[in-house]
Amino acid sequence: MSWLRGWRERRDARRVRRMGFTAEDWEAAIADWPLQARYQGAERQALMTLSLRFLARKSVASGGGFAVTDAMCLKVATMACVPILKLGLEWYDGWYTVILYEGAFIPNRPHRTDDGVVHGRGPVLSGEAWHQGPVILSWEAVCEAGGASNVVIHEMSHKLDMRRNGANGSPPLHPGMDQRQWHDTFTRCYEALHRDYVTQRHMPVDAYALTGPGEFFAVCSEAFFESPDSLYRDWPALYRLLAQFYRQGERP
Template structure:
């Protein structure tokens, strides 16, 4: 009987822990953002992320609070000798949190670590084809998003992307768009939308533009979007997210329906920021 009572108590404690976990997270976050945004972080933002200066004042304030929470909750790991300091953390966090503005967010709840390499890194993946032959795929990457709670970034490419905020290429935006996509399971180009009825139009518009980009690649026709977006729907979503934030006017003019879908998803309208 005593063991049964003990198990019952432990079960109630576990349930209470799970039920109150979101509330405890919100409490911790409120406590974090109640502290002033450090002056040295403000200097880093202005130096390394000029995009910040083009944003409306209310979104600048919101972004700074998001940066505080992100840095508090995520672990940054330096690889191949790179030292993790405030400049690394703030530069990456600012670009990653750009995707979270105006949205109910768990701050990338599945993400635990950001691994930072000095420059492009090499990955090797073992694959088996239909005939059973095992082969190794060796790639040089500037970023990668994993479903097991990690994002890998090249610090060099992170700096380049941040310093050129209107060229439509940003590795941090790209990889963290994948993180949003992966919140619904495997990345497939369909992140969690506001309501279930939104998926029909999302699928229609993004599928149409994905096929159009594949046609551009096949016919060697220039496009606003990087050819890498034609790889699969997940990469297409990540690529168009880069362009949405960095070349919003061109995107709205050339692809108004696609821009509308992304604007509804991100709950932002950056066309008027620049």
């Protein structure tokens, strides 16, 4: 509803003013992330505004006693907002916290491995997104963004995917997008990646994408933003679908 959207935007604006971040603070926080240079002019201003509104709605909490700084919060928020720049902050509704560890972390919960054995604690992770819960990140992994990798975009892609029947590689599509085309294209590329992996040929994205459809979507989303030329060269049909979904990076 328009009145609710307006109320939330006014509330965000009040919170942003109280935080007191300047444009210079934001620029300094993201200066060492190469992807940010792609956004200039009005898009850059929109990205900064959205990033500050993200911090007005989400808290960034310390994991394991890690000393989280304002600059870290600004960088994580900006990376998180790149996928939703043309979608809107409402796509991240329903959860409220980012937990930031200094390095990799081990979830304190039971974990079942492929052989069916249940272990008392989970595997070592650099990022994790919980359904209707927090996003957990390793700051070391955040700082390694580049190439075709970005742990923040990866986990935020899971959050978008979870808006429709869980993280299964099938996020809610926009009107006019064809669900069958999405399924067929992603399945075809997934199967091609598996063949490349088995035959040890060049793989367009990291082999971690073969973990399952949800991870395939998240890894491809990383590549879409961090290495768009390579993804377009190898899988143009999949690239175009991601461009439609994220409403960015359209190509002929």
